[in-house]
Amino acid sequence: MTSWTVRPLPAPESLTAPAAWLLHGAVEAEHECVRDVWGNLELAHTAHEVLTLLRHQRYVRRERFVAVAGPASDTPPDPARVLGSALLSLPVDNNTHTAHLEISVRPDARRQGIGTTLHDAALAVARAAGRTTVTTSTDQGSEPAPGPATVTPSTGSGLVRSEDAGVRFALAHGFELEQVSRRSVLDVPLDASFLAEQQAAATAAAGDAYRVVTWDDPCPDEWVGQLAELETRMSIDAPDGGLDRQEDGWDAARIRATEAELRERGMRHSVAAAVHVPTGALVAFSAVKRPESIDEVVHQQDTLVLAEHRGRRLGMLVKTANLQRLAAVQPGARRIGTWNAAENAHMLAINVALGFRPSGGAGEWQARIG
Ligand SMILES: CC(C)(COP(=O)(O)OP(=O)(O)OC[C@H]1O[C@@H](n2cnc3c(N)ncnc32)[C@H](O)[C@@H]1OP(=O)(O)O)[C@@H](O)C(=O)NCCC(=O)NCCS
Numbered sequence: 001m002t003s004w005t006v007r008p009l010p011a012p013e014s015l016t017a018p019a020a021w022l023l024h025g026a027v028e029a030e031h032e033c034v035r036d037v038w039g040n041l042e043l044a045h046t047a048h049e050v051l052t053l054l055r056h057q058r059y060v061r062r063e064r065f066v067a068v069a070g071p072a073s074d075t076p077p078d079p080a081r082v083l084g085s086a087l088l089s090l091p092v093d094n095n096t097h098t099a100h101l102e103i104s105v106r107p108d109a110r111r112q113g114i115g116t117t118l119h120d121a122a123l124a125v126a127r128a129a130g131r132t133t134v135t136t137s138t139d140q141g142s143e144p145a146p147g148p149a150t151v152t153p154s155t156g157s158g159l160v161r162s163e164d165a166g167v168r169f170a171l172a173h174g175f176e177l178e179q180v181s182r183r184s185v186l187d188v189p190l191d192a193s194f195l196a197e198q199q200a201a202a203t204a205a206a207g208d209a210y211r212v213v214t215w216d217d218p219c220p221d222e223w224v225g226q227l228a229e230l231e232t233r234m235s236i237d238a239p240d241g242g243l244d245r246q247e248d249g250w251d252a253a254r255i256r257a258t259e260a261e262l263r264e265r266g267m268r269h270s271v272a273a274a275v276h277v278p279t280g281a282l283v284a285f286s287a288v289k290r291p292e293s294i295d296e297v298v299h300q301q302d303t304l305v306l307a308e309h310r311g312r313r314l315g316m317l318v319k320t321a322n323l324q325r326l327a328a329v330q331p332g333a334r335r336i337g338t339w340n341a342a343e344n345a346h347m348l349a350i351n352v353a354l355g356f357r358p359s360g361g362a363g364e365w366q367a368r369i370g
Pocket residue numbers: 033102103104105106109110111112113114115116117136137138139163164165166167168169170172
């Protein structure tokens with residue numbers, strides 16, 4: 001067993017600064033964990049993204065910790081000394097009773113108490129910040145079949161494996177499973193005529209009262225206030241299972257700050273939205289993030305149809321509009337990944353109709369730390 005200590009990871013000045021070895025070590029540890037679950041790094045953050053997120057703390061305060069092997073000094077400054085890492089995210093304006101915790105311990109350094117020490121260090125900060133609820137996630141590369149070696153969330157939809165290291169860890173630390181999300185992946189480009197048929201059917205069902213608008217980051221000034229309203233609604237309209245989350249208010253300044261952060265991270269951002277023609281209001285949208293570093297991969301983000309405009313196939317309308325546009329602006333794209341609550345039957349039905357296939361998911365856990 002190696003000796004190790006846990007310490008905070010402040011943001012280094014740059015990725016080449018002498019102190020950056022700790023950040024590179026944290027990223028290496030996280031990449032080992034991501035590869036262990038998913039078999040690739042498509043869902044991993046690069047060192048550049050991790051540094052960017054540490055620099056943008058206006059809406060989410062981020063505290064990082066690392067477990068470092070050997071003496072409590074910077075010598076040698078070897079990223080391989082970092083055995084594990086934790087990220088604590090503390091919302092600044094809304095949901096200030098909550099904190100979200102992510103812990104990654106290199107597979108060959110597990111079962112020595114590193115995860116627990118990182119957890120305890122992060123929770124001390126969460127408590128000091130007045131947080132009473134902490135959430136965490138456990139990823140799974142495939143969905144388990146029903147059976148005794150599974151845990152069911154409070155929603156009753158979806159399962160996680162009870163023998164999974166993250167699940168055992170979460171249960172051992174007093175977390176309860178409040179939701180399961182399904183990850184689904186769609187191979188693109190879709191057959192152009194299939195997509196055109198889906199789009200035509202959705203357009204016919206929506207009727208003349210709606211028209212589609214699309215944009216890449218930045219959102220046109222004309223729509224930014226309304227997009228903020230849709231994001232606010234998204235925070236309460238998407239199913240949250242038993243997770244104790246309240247409305248997360250957005251305004252135009254937060255949209256602009258998020259766009260700037262995504263750009264700095266190397267993410268392009270594309271949106272398709274539906275305008276209700278009689279009122280001129282945006283009533284539905286679907287957004288995707290497109291990492292500049294991996295042309296084949298696209299990450300689906302939020303999709304929302306306001307409750308009062310549902311049942312008119314606007315979800316399919318904005319999703320197909322995004323897919324058509326993607327084929328034109330990013331012909332190298334090969335996969336789009338999305339996450340949906342296992343109980344979100346309407347959204348899953350749209351995704352299944354488009355050809356998304358189940359590709360694992362995550363357990364969403366919550367503990368009271370008052
Ligand atoms: C979950 C994770 C962070 C645990 O890190 P770790 O350093 O091995 O954790 P600890 O050694 O502090 O384990 C504490 C307790 O969790 C439970 N546990 C952790 N891993 C386990 C496993 N593979 N099998 C059974 N129990 C396990 C045990 O109760 C363990 O106590 P014990 O060793 O005295 O029996 C690590 O496995 C990991 O990085 N997994 C992938 C990322 C992830 O799922 N993170 C979310 C965590 S909620």
